[in-house]
Amino acid sequence: MDFENMNPVKNPKESRSNGLSYQQLLDTDSREVPDVLRMQSSRDLPFVRVPIDRYTSQAFHDLEFEKIWKKVWQFACREEQIPEVGDHQIYDIGKLSILIVRGQDAIIRAFHNTCLHRGRALKDRPGRSLQLQCPFHGWTWNLDGSLKQIPCRWDFDHVKNEKTSLTEIKVGTWGGFVFINPDPNAEAFEDYIGDLPSHFERWPLEERYIAAHVGRIMECNWKVAQEGFMEAYHVASTHPQMLSAIGDANSQYDAWDHFSRAITANMTPSPHLRKKPSEQEQLDAMMGVSLDGKPSMTVPEQRTARQTLGQLSRMQLQGLVPSVQDLSDAELSDSIYYTLFPNFHPWGAYNRITYRFRPLGNSPNQSLMEVFYLAPFRGKRPDPHPFQLLNAHASWTEAPQLGSLAKVFDQDTLNMAAVQKGLHAAGHQEVTFSQYQETKIRHFHSLLDQYVKS
Amino acid sequence: MKLRHALSQAIYIDQEDGTVLVEDPNLGEGVFRINGEWIRGKLRDADPHMLLFVGGPKLAKPNHSRTSSPNPKARCLPLGSNSNAPGSRSHMELGLEGKRVLITAASRGIGQATAQCFADHGCSVALCARGEKQLEIASQNLKERGVQVFSQSLDVSNGDALKNFISEAGEALGGLDVYVANASAGAGPGEEAWQANFDIDVMGAVRGVEASLPFLADSETASVVFIGSTAAVEFLGAPQAYNAMKAALIAHASDLSQSLAPRGIRVNVVSPGPVFFEGGNWEMIKQTMPQVYERALAQCAIGRMGTPDEVARTVVFLASPAASLITGANLVADGGFTKRTSF
Numbered sequence: 001m002d003f004e005n006m007n008p009v010k011n012p013k014e015s016r017s018n019g020l021s022y023q024q025l026l027d028t029d030s031r032e033v034p035d036v037l038r039m040q041s042s043r044d045l046p047f048v049r050v051p052i053d054r055y056t057s058q059a060f061h062d063l064e065f066e067k068i069w070k071k072v073w074q075f076a077c078r079e080e081q082i083p084e085v086g087d088h089q090i091y092d093i094g095k096l097s098i099l100i101v102r103g104q105d106a107i108i109r110a111f112h113n114t115c116l117h118r119g120r121a122l123k124d125r126p127g128r129s130l131q132l133q134c135p136f137h138g139w140t141w142n143l144d145g146s147l148k149q150i151p152c153r154w155d156f157d158h159v160k161n162e163k164t165s166l167t168e169i170k171v172g173t174w175g176g177f178v179f180i181n182p183d184p185n186a187e188a189f190e191d192y193i194g195d196l197p198s199h200f201e202r203w204p205l206e207e208r209y210i211a212a213h214v215g216r217i218m219e220c221n222w223k224v225a226q227e228g229f230m231e232a233y234h235v236a237s238t239h240p241q242m243l244s245a246i247g248d249a250n251s252q253y254d255a256w257d258h259f260s261r262a263i264t265a266n267m268t269p270s271p272h273l274r275k276k277p278s279e280q281e282q283l284d285a286m287m288g289v290s291l292d293g294k295p296s297m298t299v300p301e302q303r304t305a306r307q308t309l310g311q312l313s314r315m316q317l318q319g320l321v322p323s324v325q326d327l328s329d330a331e332l333s334d335s336i337y338y339t340l341f342p343n344f345h346p347w348g349a350y351n352r353i354t355y356r357f358r359p360l361g362n363s364p365n366q367s368l369m370e371v372f373y374l375a376p377f378r379g380k381r382p383d384p385h386p387f388q389l390l391n392a393h394a395s396w397t398e399a400p401q402l403g404s405l406a407k408v409f410d411q412d413t414l415n416m417a418a419v420q421k422g423l424h425a426a427g428h429q430e431v432t433f434s435q436y437q438e439t440k441i442r443h444f445h446s447l448l449d450q451y452v453k454s
Numbered sequence: 455m456k457l458r459h460a461l462s463q464a465i466y467i468d469q470e471d472g473t474v475l476v477e478d479p480n481l482g483e484g485v486f487r488i489n490g491e492w493i494r495g496k497l498r499d500a501d502p503h504m505l506l507f508v509g510g511p512k513l514a515k516p517n518h519s520r521t522s523s524p525n526p527k528a529r530c531l532p533l534g535s536n537s538n539a540p541g542s543r544s545h546m547e548l549g550l551e552g553k554r555v556l557i558t559a560a561s562r563g564i565g566q567a568t569a570q571c572f573a574d575h576g577c578s579v580a581l582c583a584r585g586e587k588q589l590e591i592a593s594q595n596l597k598e599r600g601v602q603v604f605s606q607s608l609d610v611s612n613g614d615a616l617k618n619f620i621s622e623a624g625e626a627l628g629g630l631d632v633y634v635a636n637a638s639a640g641a642g643p644g645e646e647a648w649q650a651n652f653d654i655d656v657m658g659a660v661r662g663v664e665a666s667l668p669f670l671a672d673s674e675t676a677s678v679v680f681i682g683s684t685a686a687v688e689f690l691g692a693p694q695a696y697n698a699m700k701a702a703l704i705a706h707a708s709d710l711s712q713s714l715a716p717r718g719i720r721v722n723v724v725s726p727g728p729v730f731f732e733g734g735n736w737e738m739i740k741q742t743m744p745q746v747y748e749r750a751l752a753q754c755a756i757g758r759m760g761t762p763d764e765v766a767r768t769v770v771f772l773a774s775p776a777a778s779l780i781t782g783a784n785l786v787a788d789g790g791f792t793k794r795t796s797f
Contacts, residue, residue, distance in 0.1 A: 270460070272460070290455045379614075403625060
């Protein structure tokens with residue numbers, strides 16, 4: 001693999017779209033905007049080109065498994081999915097299967113999901129049990145991984161109890177998410193996520209519950225799938241119905257150590273449009289109103305569509321979120337989408353979305369995309385909405401819990417298998433990324449490069 | 455759905471047969487399948503993302519019609535099923551397929567029967583009830599009908615819990631087309647009953663409409679049904695809070711029907727007479743006060759009390775797009791129990 005061939009950006013002069021910058025838009029907010037939205041990174045990133053075989057070759061896929069998935073902190077499950085003693089979830093990544101268990105002491109631990117006898121997976125599915133018993137011969141461990149019992153103990157004189165604990169895997173938690181790292185020598189989780197928690201201080205994700213969790217098998221490399229959700233550059237061509245109400249080309253992109261961020265303003269017209277839509281047209285576009293349909297809401301006089309949506313969102317969040325009247329229009333309207341390397345995409349403010357992408361099985365050509373809606377709640381935490389898995393030919397609208405966004409996901413999905421097909425069919429060697437709008441993807445590839453070379 | 459492509463200015467319109475008509479101001483018209491396949495017209499190429507967005511929801515309808523219910527006997531009869539003989543020109547479609555319905559107190563009796571009837575007509579259903587166990591059974595029963603179900607255990611007198619449930623249900627089902635206020639404190643003596651009937655029968659309906667309004671406003675066929683009672687329209691043995699509060703509910707429905715009509719939302723009441731079912735009030739009355747039961751039975755012109763299914767079908771019809779002209783009505787379904795003439 002010729003990594004030297006990846007051209008760094010020669011001219012660091014920043015390319016930006018015409019039209020209002022995101023920071024200028026924030027100046028028009030009806031509330032004070034939090035500092036975190038005022039932050040801008042100043043990082044020069046290499047890699048405007050990467051080799052196509054990063055997406056298509058089995059060799060690179062295998063390298064990723066060794067250098068990324070076995071080495072990196074990754075989101076395994078939500079704490080709310082294992083609230084009680086003995087609750088367990090399974091996180092499969094490539095060839096690895098990891099069991100995440102809530103112990104008697106309420107501590108969350110993770111183990112290789114493998115029996116130390118003859119290697120059967122200990123658990124086939126998530127559930128609750130007060131011990132971890134292999135279904136094959138009945139070897140049994142306590143929830144803390146210590147050996148509890150071996151049937152016919154007399155026959156295993158050579159097996160020492162103290163050396164037969166389940167192989168533990170490092171665990172870290174943030175925002176109600178449980179992360180694991182299969183590498184026993186991994187750096188501390190807190191060091192890895194860095195300043196990310198401070199970005200979410202105003203929007204605590206631990207105080208949300210899973211209102212929807214839908215996965216879909218994608219006939220493409222996991223990076224092809226996730227890179228479709230890391231920029232707003234595709235909006236004009238893939239979601240043209242949104243253009244009246246989305247500041248796609250004037251999004252802001254930032255990158256820090258292991259995480260990056262994009263902010264795309266909603267309820268502001270796209271710079272692509274020749275004629276500026278009226279405030280009402282912007283609101284209608286956001287609400288998906290048909291040309292011959294009646295508007296579901298009216299923009300009051302002297303108000304903008306952005307302020308109207310902000311006000312509506314404040315009403316909806318009233319009682320669910322503290323100090324809702326102080327939330328800025330930006331926090332209530334915009335798409336603020338973070339990415340923690342390699343595959344975890346929590347959204348900021350109150351947009352509810354979190355994505356996760358990962359390879360499925362051992363193929364560079366198939367992946368699993370998951371959508372979580374993390375919703376605020378009042379009173380007792382509602383149970384997580386059950387996971388729904390859609391097959392590779394399903395429409396996202398088969399999961400009605402996703403609401404109107406399902407159709408937008410379908411539009412994104414329409415590209416995925418076609419990209420994979422095109423990459424395999426390519427007569428050239430590299431894909432190329434934009435200078436600014438694809439910042440997050442370039443940041444991702446620079447980290448990917450560091451890891452695979454390490 | 456009809457949308458304009460913001461860049462090409464072409465207009466995309468979905469058609470009854472599942473195709474999409476594209477009118478490009480420069481290149482002419484074309485008809486396409488959602489997958490982009492060209493069918494006819496001068497225009498030979500269209501944007502696949504727009505085709506999918508405009509024509510897509512047809513793919514998304516619940517697969518109700520393709521799967522049969524695991525327990526056919528439990529299905530309630532579709533209305534108008536007698537009139538679909540070949541050549542019949544007046545076969546009535548309720549038009550409920552794919553609609554999203556929320557019903558309070560739907561784990562037993564009229565509420566449960568109504569939820570099942572909606573599900574049998576292809577609706578996704580959100581339901582609540584106080585008792586978790588019975589609610590779980592009712593939801594499972596609905597799920598077996600192959601529709602999306604959202605349920606939550608709560609006390610309708612708790613306004614915050616109710617509103618919260620409705621907004622979560624609306625999110626989960628992707629909107630709401632029908633709200634049915636069915637929860638009732640029932641008939642009882644004393645000042646406590648006044649408070650309970652006010653909190654549950656009246657405020658459950660008032661708050662429910664308020665909370666479902668954002669969703670109903672987005673629906674093409676929104677409607678609200680309150681469950682009233684014939685006790686509100688004719689004297690029923692004794693002065694009771696239940697009777698007066700149901701009367702308040704009917705008056706409020708009438709007001710709402712006027713104020714919400716411009717927003718395309720119909721509001722009606724179904725007032726059942728005596729309804730007999732296992733574990734219901736009239737079964738209890740039959741055992742504890744047989745004379746009262748006999749007297750009521752004698753008053754039913756059709757010679758029997760109603761069943762939950764019969765009330766359910768009335769509610770489902772009124773709530774359905776088939777009843778598009780009816781709003782502000784109090785539809786009495788009592789088998790001739792009341793004797794007044796309603797002009």
